[in-house]
Amino acid sequence: MIIEKLELMPFGTNCYIVGDESTNEAMVIDPGINGREIIDKINNLGMDIKLIVLTHGHPDHIGALKEVADATEAPIAIHSEDAMYIEGGRGGGFGFPQQPPMKPGQLLKGGDSVDIGNLHFLVIHTPGHTQGGICLYGEGVVFTGDTLFRFGIGRYDMPGGNGRQLLDNIATKLMILPEETIAYPGHGPETTIGTEKKANPFLNM
DSSP states (O other): OEEEEEEETTTTEEEEEEEETTTTEEEEEOOOSOHHHHHHHHHHHTOEEEEEEOSOOOHHHHTTHHHHHHHHOOOEEEEGGGTHHHHTTOOOBTTBOOOOOOOOSEEEOTTOEEEETTEEEEEEEOTTSSTTOEEEEETTEEEEETTEETTEEOOOSSTTOOHHHHHHHIIIIITTSOTTOEEEESBSOOEEHHHHHHHOTTTOO
16 A cells, blocks of 8 residues: 655645555545645656545645646545535635635545545544544554544634534544554644554543
8 A cells, every 4th residue: 555645835734645556546635735746746656546535624625626636537525514615615715725616526424435446444424623524444544634633633613613522533433443553644743543542632631
């Protein structure tokens, strides 16, 4: 499995290109901004992008969505509760380009499977940062978006946020994963589930 991380400014959003070396198929997770950088990395890797997955719909995670979707011709997958963020053409301001309305190719829900070549990921619905926030778990890793960070959790003070809901979902849906699972968050460095169980101050209050 190939995992390439691009840290995209101005908010340090992590965009991931996740690919199956045996089939050359890949997905893009959270094309935050600077589409040219993402497209150049895809071209350098020589991967065939089959899907663009959004962990949620906030502007710093969808800023380059149209540019990457146009370049790859890949469908967009987002949880149904956050589809409004792209269907309504939101995202302008704070350095992010305004997105035209776009239609998701796939509306996700908890329990769905995202399959890329021979790679298989379970969609875990983790509302709290937004109501349509998701994580993708499989192949020994979990992409946590803005749900869980290294020694941190996502904000819940924006529209659609709910702190108790976020903590409950982290506890009941992420902390039950194997401790060796590598967590790739939407911002900052990777961590492991075991590390967060032991040392994340928000989960051990």
